[in-house]
Amino acid sequence: MPSRIKSGVSVAMKKRGAKGTKHIGGGDKVRLRLDYGTYPHCAINILRIIKLEYLLRGLSLFVKKVDNALWPNTRWGSLAGHAYLVATIMRKFEAHMSINRRDLLVGGSTLVAAGLAFGRPALAVEAQGASPRESLLLDSGWRFHEGDVPFPDILSQDDSYDNAKAGKAWGAAAPTFDDSEWPIVRLPHDFVSFQPIEEGFNRAQGYRKRGIAWYRNVLRFEPDDTAKHIELQIEGVATHATIWYNGNVIAHNWSGYNSLYIDLTPFTTYGSALNTLAIRVDAEAMEGWWYEGGGLYRTVRIVKRHPVHIITDGVFAHPVKLASGWTLPVEVTLYSAAKDNRNLSVKVSLKDKEGTIIDTETLSVTVPALDQSLAKLSLRHDSPALWSVESPTLYTVETCVMDGDLCVDRLVTTCGFRTTRFDAQTGFYLNDEPLKIQGVCIHQDHAGVGTAIPDALWDYRIRRLKELGCNAVRCTHNAPSSVVLDLCDQYGLLVMDENRLFNPSPEYMDHVRWMVRRDRNHPSIILWSVFNEEPMQGSAAGYEMVRRMAHEVKRLDTSRPVTAAMNSGMFSAINVSQAVDVVGFNYQQDKYDAFHKAHPDIALTSSEDTSNYSVRGAYVTDKDRRLTSGYDDPPKGWATHRGSWKMIAERDFIAGGFVWTGFDYHGEPSPWGWPTNSSMYGIMDLCGFEKDAFYIHQTQWIKTQPVLHIVPHWNWVGREGQPIKVMVCANSDDVELFLNGHSLGRQVVDTYEMNFWQVPYAPGRLEALAYQAGKVVARTRVATTGEAVALKVTPDRKTAKGDGLDAVAFRIEAVDARGRAVPIAQNLVHFSVTNGEIIGLGNGDPNSAASEKGNQRALFNGLAQVIVLTQAHAGDLILQAQAEGLKAATSRVGIAPLQAPARQATTTSVQVLDYWYDAPPEITREDALKNRLIDMTLWHDFGPRELQAGQPQDGYTLVSARYTPFAKVQAEGGIIDFPRLTGAVDVYDDTTLIGTKADPAEGSLSVSLPPRAGERRINLLFRTLANMPYAFQQNVIVRQRFQAF
Structure with a gap:
C-alpha cells in the first residue's frame, strides 16, 4: 500500500487488530486509519492518544453531518475531495474541541492530503473502489553478466557450517557480491538476441550463441510494507533458472514458458535494509527446435497485498448460458499470511465496459492462517452483449475482500459472454453460429528484439493478423505472454493455448495447472492443447499420459475441450485421439476423410498445415542464393497455401485450420542451411511485412470487402x-x-x-x-518504377504513449521521383532518434547475418523496420533515416502524456557495512585514535541499532569496520552514507580524516571516499559527552559517486 496519495487515490490498509494499528470511522464512503505505533518513542504520547480517541469515536457521525455544500460537485474518491474533506474536518474539530494539529500528528503520525505528506504517513483515506494492492514493475536496475560466475570451493569447517544455513549463498548469489562493474539492462531482456549470427552455433536456434547469464537487483521496502504480503512475479525466464533472495534459494524452474509466483514475505527486510535478488539463467538448455532466446524476456513485477488476499490467478469467472439469460459462477481463492484465522467477506460485481454494475453478490468466508479458502459466488446477466470475432465485447468482474465495510484486497478480471462447441459433423460454432477457424500458428519472436517483445509490438502483430482476415491463433508451442491473450480478447481472435512440455510428472503437471489457471478467464481461448507432435502419440503410453493431463485440465476448467496436435499415430489401436475431445491433425491432410469415416463421432480440426516456403519479394527458387519463390509453389514434402485451405474449406467436419506460420521466426531455417538463419514459412516476414501469401489468404478468408492483389512487382x-x-x-x-x-x-x-x-x-x-x-x-x-531517389518513413501509428514502455515500429522504404516504392531497393540506411531509443532493426531477409541492434540496416527488397522505445516525460518521437545518394526522411510520432507505471524501488551496487566494533572509551582524543592500530575484532560488536547509553564522563570512543570496497569504488572513489547518526563524530579512511559531523543531535552524514585499491578500515571517532547517547541507527552504505540511494 502506498504511503502517499498517488493519482488522486489514497490507499491505507492494515489488518484489523494488528499491533499498533487502530481502524476508525464508519461512514459508508470513507474509512480513516490512525497508526500510532510508528516510532519507538511514541509510547510517551499515550495520554495524547487517549485524548485523541474521544475525537475519533464521533468522526464518522461528523462526516455524515458535514454540509455537502462544503465540497460541491466533488466525488469522495477524488484527490480534491480528499484534500478538502480532511482540511475541513481539521478546522471543525480544532474549533470545537480542545485538540490541535500537534495532538493529531503525535507519535510520528502524518496527515495525508492532496498528495502532501507531513512526516510519516499514518492517517489516510480509503476511497471506495481504490485498489489496496500494488503491482509494481521491476524492469529497471538489473545488473547483467553474460557467462557463468563459478561458485567458490567450500573447504573449511566454518564455510561448510555456514553453507548449510539459511541465507548463506556464495558467489554471484550472495548479497555481498560485487556486481558494480556489470552493465545495467532494462527488461524485457533477451540476451541471446544481442549475439552475432555465426555458423558454428545451433542451427535450430538461429546460429546464435546461447549460454548462461546472471541477473541481480537490490530492492528496498518501506517500513509500512511489513504488514503486507510481498510476491515476486516473473512471467517468463528462459530457459532453466535458479533464484536467490537474500541468500536463500527461493525457486528452481525448468521451463522458459511458465510464470513464477514467489512469496518473498518471510525473507524480506524493510527500511534502510536491502534485499538482494539474484537469478542464474541457463539458456544452454533448450526446449524447442526454433529460436527461444534467453534471459528475463517477459515482465517481472513485485506485488504487495494485504495479508489476507486473492491469490495470483485466483479468480475464475466463466459465463454459462441458461435457457433464459446467463449465470456467471465466480470462484475466488483466498490466502492468509496472518497469524490467526480471519473472518471476512468476498464481494463480486459484474460491470459492463462503461463501469455500470449489473449484479453484485457477497459471501462470508473464514480464511485459516497460512492456508487457502475457496469462495463460490454467482452473478447473473439477463441479456449480455456477446463476445465474438467481429464484436469482441468484454465485461469485468470486480472482486473485493472485505473486512467489515473496508476493502482490503481488490482484483478486476476480464471476461466475455460467448458459447463455443465443436461438432464432429459440422465443425466449430461460436454463439451457436457456424464459424470456420481461419487460424495461424505463431512463435514469440520478432525482428530486432528476439523474444523480448514490447506489448506495443504484440499489438502491432495482432493487428496485422486481423488485417490478414485471420480469426484464430495457435500459440506454438507454449503458453504465450499474458498480453497476447489480452489482445486476442480485445481484437476478437480465437486461441488454441498450448502446453510446452509433454510430461504428466508432478513438476510439469504444475505447468499445465498454471496455464489453465492463468488463462481460463479469457473468452478468446477455445482449446487447450497438451502437446505437439510427440513420438508417443500412437502408443498406449502416450494415451495414458494425455489422459492424465486432460483430466487435470478438466479439473480446473470443464468449459473448453482438450486437444493434441498429432502428426501420426491416429490410426493405432490405442492412441492419443482416444483421450482428447477434439483431434488435432498436423498435416496428414490426405487422411482427413479416412479418419472421419472411421471415427464419425470425434471432432476434428487442422492444428497445423501448409508449411510453404517463401521469401518476401523473391519470385524464383534459387538454392545458391537461398531464395524461395512467392508464387506458392508446391514445396517438397509440404503443401501450398491454396491447396491446404481448399482441403479444409470443402469439408464441413473440419473445424478449421492453423497455417504454419503467421510470421517468419528466427531459427529453424528451412529448406536451406547456412547462411539462412530464420524460417521461410510465414505469411508475413520477421518484421510483419506481408508476403504474397498474405493476399492469398485474404482472398480465401475475407468475405465482406474486395480483395485484389497482383504478383509480382513489375521491375x-x-x-x-x-x-x-x-x-x-x-x-x-x-x-x-x-x-x-x-x-x-x-x-x-x-x-x-x-x-x-x-x-x-x-x-x-x-x-x-x-x-x-x-x-x-x-x-x-x-x-515499373524509376531509380530510388528518397527515403520514406512510416510509423505503425500516429501517436504513442509517453510512459517509457510504448514502442513504435517504423516502416522504411525507398521511393522514386514520383513517390512510388521501389521494390528492388537494397540501400543501407542509417537512423537517428530523438526522445526515444532504437531497440531493434530488421528487414525480413532470412539470409542476413547483420546485427539487429545498432543504428543501421539495409533495405531488403525495398523494406526495413526500426523499432523505437518511447521515453517517459519526453516530447514527440522523431526518427530520421539517411542513405547515401537518397533524400533523407523524417517521421514524427505524437506522444500522449502518460504517467509512468509504478515501479518497485531498487538500488544497485551498494555495499552495506554491518560488522562494526567499538573500542573501550578513552579520556583523550589521542588515546582513542591510537586504537586505529589495534585489532578491532577483540572489541565489542557495534552495529546499526538503538542509541548507546552515554559514558559516565566526557571522552572519545572509536568505532571501526574493515571492508574491501566494490571494484567501481576502488577505481573511481565513492560515497559513504550514514542515514541516522547521533553524536559528534570524525570519519577516517584508515588514518586520513575524510569527514566531520560537529552537531551531536541526530542527523545524516555523507562523506566522499577517495579511489584506492584494496581493503580499508573506516574509523569513526565519537566525541562522547557525559550521559549523552551516540550511535548510527540505520545501515551504513558505501555507493558509487553520482549514484542515488
Missing part, C-alpha cells in the same frame, strides 16, 4: 519480352488483367487456386480490375 530490367508469371488474388466474380492499357483477358475468379497469366515483360503498368455482378468493385496496379 524486370533485362527481361524484356520474356514471359513473367503473373498471379492475381481476388475474391470477386471475375478479374481482368491489363498491360499498359491493353487487356490480357478476363477470367472467372478461383478463390482457392487464384488466377494466372503468362505476360511478356514490357516496362510500364500492369493493372487488374475486379468485377462483381458485372461491375468494377476494385482495381489495383503495379508499375
Whole structure:
C-alpha cells in the first residue's frame, strides 16, 4: 500500500487488530486509519492518544453531518475531495474541541492530503473502489553478466557450517557480491538476441550463441510494507533458472514458458535494509527446435497485498448460458499470511465496459492462517452483449475482500459472454453460429528484439493478423505472454493455448495447472492443447499420459475441450485421439476423410498445415542464393497455401485450420542451411511485412470487402519480352488483367487456386480490375518504377504513449521521383532518434547475418523496420533515416502524456557495512585514535541499532569496520552514507580524516571516499559527552559517486 496519495487515490490498509494499528470511522464512503505505533518513542504520547480517541469515536457521525455544500460537485474518491474533506474536518474539530494539529500528528503520525505528506504517513483515506494492492514493475536496475560466475570451493569447517544455513549463498548469489562493474539492462531482456549470427552455433536456434547469464537487483521496502504480503512475479525466464533472495534459494524452474509466483514475505527486510535478488539463467538448455532466446524476456513485477488476499490467478469467472439469460459462477481463492484465522467477506460485481454494475453478490468466508479458502459466488446477466470475432465485447468482474465495510484486497478480471462447441459433423460454432477457424500458428519472436517483445509490438502483430482476415491463433508451442491473450480478447481472435512440455510428472503437471489457471478467464481461448507432435502419440503410453493431463485440465476448467496436435499415430489401436475431445491433425491432410469415416463421432480440426516456403519479394527458387519463390509453389514434402485451405474449406467436419506460420521466426531455417538463419514459412516476414501469401489468404478468408492483389512487382530490367508469371488474388466474380492499357483477358475468379497469366515483360503498368455482378468493385496496379531517389518513413501509428514502455515500429522504404516504392531497393540506411531509443532493426531477409541492434540496416527488397522505445516525460518521437545518394526522411510520432507505471524501488551496487566494533572509551582524543592500530575484532560488536547509553564522563570512543570496497569504488572513489547518526563524530579512511559531523543531535552524514585499491578500515571517532547517547541507527552504505540511494 502506498504511503502517499498517488493519482488522486489514497490507499491505507492494515489488518484489523494488528499491533499498533487502530481502524476508525464508519461512514459508508470513507474509512480513516490512525497508526500510532510508528516510532519507538511514541509510547510517551499515550495520554495524547487517549485524548485523541474521544475525537475519533464521533468522526464518522461528523462526516455524515458535514454540509455537502462544503465540497460541491466533488466525488469522495477524488484527490480534491480528499484534500478538502480532511482540511475541513481539521478546522471543525480544532474549533470545537480542545485538540490541535500537534495532538493529531503525535507519535510520528502524518496527515495525508492532496498528495502532501507531513512526516510519516499514518492517517489516510480509503476511497471506495481504490485498489489496496500494488503491482509494481521491476524492469529497471538489473545488473547483467553474460557467462557463468563459478561458485567458490567450500573447504573449511566454518564455510561448510555456514553453507548449510539459511541465507548463506556464495558467489554471484550472495548479497555481498560485487556486481558494480556489470552493465545495467532494462527488461524485457533477451540476451541471446544481442549475439552475432555465426555458423558454428545451433542451427535450430538461429546460429546464435546461447549460454548462461546472471541477473541481480537490490530492492528496498518501506517500513509500512511489513504488514503486507510481498510476491515476486516473473512471467517468463528462459530457459532453466535458479533464484536467490537474500541468500536463500527461493525457486528452481525448468521451463522458459511458465510464470513464477514467489512469496518473498518471510525473507524480506524493510527500511534502510536491502534485499538482494539474484537469478542464474541457463539458456544452454533448450526446449524447442526454433529460436527461444534467453534471459528475463517477459515482465517481472513485485506485488504487495494485504495479508489476507486473492491469490495470483485466483479468480475464475466463466459465463454459462441458461435457457433464459446467463449465470456467471465466480470462484475466488483466498490466502492468509496472518497469524490467526480471519473472518471476512468476498464481494463480486459484474460491470459492463462503461463501469455500470449489473449484479453484485457477497459471501462470508473464514480464511485459516497460512492456508487457502475457496469462495463460490454467482452473478447473473439477463441479456449480455456477446463476445465474438467481429464484436469482441468484454465485461469485468470486480472482486473485493472485505473486512467489515473496508476493502482490503481488490482484483478486476476480464471476461466475455460467448458459447463455443465443436461438432464432429459440422465443425466449430461460436454463439451457436457456424464459424470456420481461419487460424495461424505463431512463435514469440520478432525482428530486432528476439523474444523480448514490447506489448506495443504484440499489438502491432495482432493487428496485422486481423488485417490478414485471420480469426484464430495457435500459440506454438507454449503458453504465450499474458498480453497476447489480452489482445486476442480485445481484437476478437480465437486461441488454441498450448502446453510446452509433454510430461504428466508432478513438476510439469504444475505447468499445465498454471496455464489453465492463468488463462481460463479469457473468452478468446477455445482449446487447450497438451502437446505437439510427440513420438508417443500412437502408443498406449502416450494415451495414458494425455489422459492424465486432460483430466487435470478438466479439473480446473470443464468449459473448453482438450486437444493434441498429432502428426501420426491416429490410426493405432490405442492412441492419443482416444483421450482428447477434439483431434488435432498436423498435416496428414490426405487422411482427413479416412479418419472421419472411421471415427464419425470425434471432432476434428487442422492444428497445423501448409508449411510453404517463401521469401518476401523473391519470385524464383534459387538454392545458391537461398531464395524461395512467392508464387506458392508446391514445396517438397509440404503443401501450398491454396491447396491446404481448399482441403479444409470443402469439408464441413473440419473445424478449421492453423497455417504454419503467421510470421517468419528466427531459427529453424528451412529448406536451406547456412547462411539462412530464420524460417521461410510465414505469411508475413520477421518484421510483419506481408508476403504474397498474405493476399492469398485474404482472398480465401475475407468475405465482406474486395480483395485484389497482383504478383509480382513489375521491375524486370533485362527481361524484356520474356514471359513473367503473373498471379492475381481476388475474391470477386471475375478479374481482368491489363498491360499498359491493353487487356490480357478476363477470367472467372478461383478463390482457392487464384488466377494466372503468362505476360511478356514490357516496362510500364500492369493493372487488374475486379468485377462483381458485372461491375468494377476494385482495381489495383503495379508499375515499373524509376531509380530510388528518397527515403520514406512510416510509423505503425500516429501517436504513442509517453510512459517509457510504448514502442513504435517504423516502416522504411525507398521511393522514386514520383513517390512510388521501389521494390528492388537494397540501400543501407542509417537512423537517428530523438526522445526515444532504437531497440531493434530488421528487414525480413532470412539470409542476413547483420546485427539487429545498432543504428543501421539495409533495405531488403525495398523494406526495413526500426523499432523505437518511447521515453517517459519526453516530447514527440522523431526518427530520421539517411542513405547515401537518397533524400533523407523524417517521421514524427505524437506522444500522449502518460504517467509512468509504478515501479518497485531498487538500488544497485551498494555495499552495506554491518560488522562494526567499538573500542573501550578513552579520556583523550589521542588515546582513542591510537586504537586505529589495534585489532578491532577483540572489541565489542557495534552495529546499526538503538542509541548507546552515554559514558559516565566526557571522552572519545572509536568505532571501526574493515571492508574491501566494490571494484567501481576502488577505481573511481565513492560515497559513504550514514542515514541516522547521533553524536559528534570524525570519519577516517584508515588514518586520513575524510569527514566531520560537529552537531551531536541526530542527523545524516555523507562523506566522499577517495579511489584506492584494496581493503580499508573506516574509523569513526565519537566525541562522547557525559550521559549523552551516540550511535548510527540505520545501515551504513558505501555507493558509487553520482549514484542515488
